[in-house]
Amino acid sequence: MSCCYSYDGTLAGLLTLYARLLPERVAVERISAVLLDQQSLFSSEICIVTELTVAEAFWQRLNSRLSDNSLKLLRRCLLADHPEQELLIYRYLLLEAEQGQRIDGMLAHPVVASAWKLTQQVGREAHRYLGFVRFQQLQGGIYYATITPDHRILLLIGSHFAQRFSDQQWIIHDQRHGEGIVYDCSSKEWLLLPMNQESQPEITPQEEQFQQLWRNYFQTLAVPERKNLKLQQGKVPLKVRACLTEFGGTI
């Protein structure tokens, strides 16, 4: 009989759930994240209680067992923001338990293909955001950027920016998921923290000038005879434009 399961929405909770269900090879219909205070007495879901030790042991086991390829896939799927990602991962791990490292070559298998597709989406968005981050210099010298990505890509792009802008203080704030990366240039370390924006940050007058320069430059660069707005929109979807200086977006 297949069942619906729920966990508390944390990574540890999800790993506990996998640790409990995988060895039994339980057929699962749905896995949902239900926050603790929303759990209802009468729901048909079976709630798995988070246990840190179980989760950690399971994560260790996965790390030693999975191939590099599968681990990369697993990490990216965990960072995804997809309604069925827990189930996709579960099915993938179930198949992996059966097939072992052969799974790396089973790209045409429906379970692998759908997990792989999600991995691709996350990876592609992370790469795109290497270009779409726009820093603004705030009073006090910190460079601050906001983004609103579909997936939680901050962990995938952090090291790129840490290497590139190692001599400046910067923050990248993912407003959709309420978290951000803070980089400290004296210790050369970056941290992922929960983050909320409370007030409009103040930018320097020099920042204003650079934004204006950039907007003018961007306008000039287009060749009017080759105008192709459809192509542009495919490359820069409307949803990302709110945070891009050249499309009139501000923080």
Next chain:
Amino acid sequence: MATDLTEKLKILADGAKYDVSCSSSGSSRANNGGIGNAASSGICHSWTSDGRCVSLLKILMTNRCIYDCAYCVNRSSNDTQRVALTPQEVAELTIGFYRRNYIEGLFLSTGVVRSPDYTMELLIQAVRTLRSEYRFNGYIHLKLVPGADPLLVQQAGLWADRVSVNLELPTRESLLLLAPDKSRDAVVGPMRQVSSLIVSNRAERKQSRKAPRFAPAGQSTQLIVGATPDTDRQIVTLSEQLYQRLELKRVYYSAFIPTVADSRLPARPETPLRREHRLYQADWLLRYYGFSAHELLDEASPNLDSELDPKTGWALRHLELFPVEINGASYEELLRVPGIGVRSAQRIIQTRRQGHLGIDDLTRLGIVMKRARYFITARGQYVGESGLESSSLRSRLVDAPKQRCPVQLSLDLEQPVVDETASLITGEL
């Protein structure tokens, strides 16, 4: 930073934007204690309303020029405002934009002032300022000035990630016609030199990892398409030679569009943008798919088919090689099937080790069945709606024509004079 700079940036960006080179890939320069690094994949930061990517800050050092090339917006006879940036200004702009993550690096070109040597020195000075004073390790693409001293060319390559000279016109005759001040040898000379310097630098780096890198992202060039009667065959054959003999990383193609494009003119059989697109497709076939120029184009058909991509066109001329069995074909054979690209061919090879692939598996692997279905079998099964011998095969493969938007009929009594020389395309060298 005043409006003065805004104005200058506008003019100089305007002069540089017709250079189509945009990539920031191929170099993996690390950040050693300064600012910036190069990402070997290249990163696009934005896209303008013509759909082209913005990766590098593309500007001219100056738009003054002693040459009078017919195709160029900066030619000396063109009546535009002439301005110049100082090396300091170039560096400050680049760093300011880079710190805000607007750009991936700098693309610096220029008009020719006084002499090629003088101009080349100006460019080198700007790049040196960026690299040593500002400790900038991001991507730099530097234009070489045709006719500049070989020693200066060598210096340029040591500071930049990629260098380029634009060939502009595929044949000697066309160059003579439109760019009377430039000789082909002055353009090809630096390309040859850069090519041999890259080869010798590679050998030096094998001897010692400490040897300074010379143009780690290689060199590129650009060709104008449609300004002269050169055929696609001449262009693609030239590109092939450039890739094979001079080891160029990229050849860019730029469709020649007269500035006065008018819908009232009789429709041309193929738009220049379509032709440019087909040339890029052919270019990719040369570089990644193991095709050679003579397979794509020959004496009898010297131009690419505007209705079909070059690979499908080739496949239709070689139906005797198809259908190909997905589970048995080699990687090279798979690459030649329309609808299968490099990635999907690799995936097929990887996946079929686990067991034979069926038709349903192929869609999940990312194969474009719309085209591939006619040219493949999977476990012997053929799923094209019509056979390979069918006369309708070609029409099935041609993209369905886009529906025309309804337009208002009107009488146009004024016919503007079209000045063919007042044209777009490439800005400068």
